[in-house]
Amino acid sequence: MSGSAVTATARAPSRRRPPPVATVRWGLVIGSVLLLEAAARIGMIDPLIMPPPSTMVVRLGEIVAGGGFLTDLTTTAAAVLSAFGLGAVGGLLIGILFWRLPFVGATFEPYLVSLYSMPTLVFYPILLALLGLGPAPIIVIATTMAMIPVALNTMVGLNSISPTLPKLARSLNCSRTQTYLKVLAPAATPLVVPGLVLGFIYAMIGVIAMEFILASEGLGFRIGYTYRAFEMQDMYAYIVFVFVIAVAANVALNAIERRVRRDME
């Protein structure tokens, strides 16, 4: 009795806490943007190093309204989607293969894990020579980056399925397709979906980073290009755009992941 009273009083302030915390958080974000704005306006920051944030946003508006922006956006989006699509399919297949053949899985798993931490992008000149300057080398590197988390999570997800589920499928006379689609796939989903989310994020990071060093189009390329052309306002406008898009994608993907996991529980 007294225990529940204690927890009730202890919980009360934390229930009131969320609004102040969110206020502080957004206050800090808005405050630092305003600080940058003020510092840039009064000349504390050299406009050649950083224009005021408001100028970046205005410039971004002009860029979006202008011609070339859509080409860059679609180039990057197409590359991200292809890399994610190929990486997701490849990763799922590898994950299933490693689960079906545990010895193969155990053999390759350490290599797959360490590939995570390798700068595989140094192979770009090789791919550039083989595939030519264009979207292909970028997509290849981003695909390998996207594939790894999908493969690892799929394998772990399938391995963590309780053996009673395939037994149940068998006792219900499920066909192989039915077992995969109606039993194994839903059971593995809570771990596969986070893998897919990570895969998408890695595809995005990979494409933009590769465009930054080798491309003739795309948002990542444009950031590097405007830097070299000393168009600082344009450069910051593109950086702001990529930053906002990446944060938005991250928030949306996490929301999807939470929903899927909640539905599964």
Add this chain to the structure above:
Amino acid sequence: MTTTETAVAAADTAPRDTRQPRRRRPWQLPAARLAVPLLALLAWQLIDPVTDLVPAPADTIRELYSGFVDGWIYEGLRATASAVGTGFVLGTVVAFPLGYLMGSSKTLTAIFEPLVAGTFAVPRVILYPILLAVFGVGLEAESAMVAISAFFPILMSTAAAVRNVSPSLLKLGRSLSARPLQIARKIVIPDAAPSIMVGIRIGFSIAFIAAIIAELFAAKDGLGLLISQSYAVLDLPRMYAVVLLVMLAAFAGNLLLWWAERRLRKA
């Protein structure tokens, strides 16, 4: 037919833990793992005669060897090593206390974690031109890039590790009237160390990748610059030699940190 097959397959796997390789001798797994890089080397050797774009492994290794004997590699190697070293230490030194603070306070976690987690998908390299504008091309900009890349994973893993320290250990510390610094040194840090090392390892690999990207984009020196320079003049053996060195360096760094992590976990 299909049903029987499934039934047989299920009967075969169901009672066992699916993760256990069945009926293998203990040496078979290490042998198979060892075979993977050897097969990759063999594949590399077999591709060589097919295309002019790929030099033979032996030529690549000879070129790398000459880099150390004739000394053309040292300048780049030193530049990359000092940028990665400086930036990584800087990132860790800043991220660790902040992560510790964040992990020990629910309020700070609630305020800052969504901000840090929200930027997870932002490719850090897009900040490199800003750093170049601030510092100019050179060691400072590259080190700053490395520091920023290493900062976030180390911050997040330190915060999570400190948050997960068992509350009864903290209670024990308080009941022994230990001072906050003593609690940090004797309880929190030893308990959180293995998880913090995971963040440091991830931070290192991300930082190393960021350094190479930065050098490929704009640098005065470094292995990344050597790669793009030798590609520009189509000196393929040299380019492959540097690529090989970069991969080996990343692998060695990871192995070292992974070994440290395992030692901490055992202790």
